[in-house]
Amino acid sequence: MIASAVAALLGLALFLTGHRSYGLFAALYAPVYTVTLTVVSGVVEGWRHAKDRVATALVTMCFVLALLPLVSVLAYTVLDGIGRLDWYFLQHSMRNVGPRDDAGGAYHAIVGTLEQVGLATLIAVPVGLLTAVYLVEYGRGRLAKAVTFFVDVMTGIPSIVAGLFILSAFILLFGFRYAGVFGAMALAILMIPVVVRSAEEMLKLVPDALREAAYALGVPKWKTVLRVVMPTALTGIVTGVMLAVARVMGETAPLLLTTFYLPSINMNPFYQPQASLPVFVWTEWQKGLPIATERAAAGALTLILLVMLLNLIARLIAWWKAPKTDR
Structure with missing residues (x-):
């Protein structure tokens, strides 16, 4: 909780200073969260538990990083294609359809x-x-x-x-x-x-x-x-x-x-x-x-x-x- 609160305060500070980039926040959130988690866990639970929590945090972050491209591609495809995907699109071909015609299907x-x-x-x-x-x-x-x-x-x-x-x-x-x-x-x-x-x-x-x-x-x-x-x-x-x-x-x-x-x-x-x-x-x-x-x-x-x-x-x-x- 403390590590999450510190990372959230970092995001608030970036927002107040005019830095509203999600990429910058994500790039700073991970190391700040990991360092804060290590220090707090080492003081409260001992450094042996701190190492375990750091390893868990790193594995979780790597999983999220690996998942981001997949989620981004799926989101882009769904948002851009769901409006065109209908029964007309599924039942018609591109025969005699010009490049600027709002018609045709797959x-x-x-x-x-x-x-x-x-x-x-x-x-x-x-x-x-x-x-x-x-x-x-x-x-x-x-x-x-x-x-x-x-x-x-x-x-x-x-x-x-x-x-x-x-x-x-x-x-x-x-x-x-x-x-x-x-x-x-x-x-x-x-x-x-x-x-x-x-x-x-x-x-x-x-x-x-x-x-x-x-x-x-x-x-x-x-x-x-x-x-x-x-x-x-x-x-x-x-x-x-x-x-x-x-x-x-x-x-x-x-x-x-x-x-x-x-x-x-x-x-x-x-x-x-x-x-x-x-x-x-x-x-x-x-x-x-x-x-x-x-x-x-x-x-x-x-x-x-x-x-x-x-x-x-x-x-x-x-x-x-x-x-x-x-x-």
Whole structure:
């Protein structure tokens, strides 16, 4: 209480002297609060308790500092995009909409994002899960080490490199045209290492006693993995998959290189360019007009809501399919 009172008095003094900067107050509040807390706690409780309180205060301040960018981005997106986000915005595309027209929506981009991320998930999840099962249950020797090494390398690949690979391998080399499926391939490359790493850690957490019990009953290893290990680790695996989906759903660079952008609705991800929410946000933002900036913020807010909705659905499915235990 005393430390908070001293810090509040500091804020009052800054206000009275004309320094009304929130940044200055925050920059001075933390050290003043920490020093005051240390001195008061050392005098009243002893220096051993003072060290504990200082450590707690520092951890709390670091947490707040880490949380500030996230809260700032969310606040900016909500405040700028909530006014434009309505049913009209969700049900119309940008076809025949000029840069200064107060019209248009992100329906075409929503369709493109859902199809591209869905295809990427269909590609990445089976590959990632099977790779994780191999590394945990079967992998031994040089091949397993090589797979682990390449997964670690893929984890650090920049997103634009994945887009350049698909662009050069399919569009430039074989002459295919821009299409949503190639964006899905680029996103799948980024998803696979995340799925592998998360699923691998979840499979390692399954107790060996469950496997040994299944083996003792004569259950083959492949059926043990399928019927015992996978259901036990399902909740963590779903969480890892959703982390991978959230990681790629906002990628812009690989989609610019592989799917391009189309202001009209294209339901076929295998034919012609296709829009996506990240590219929609980037396209509208670069116009530099107030109405376009509002559309960009509404598109970003739609993307956040989509990730939250998919995460909720995935958690409900994991809860439904998770093994139930009778108490």
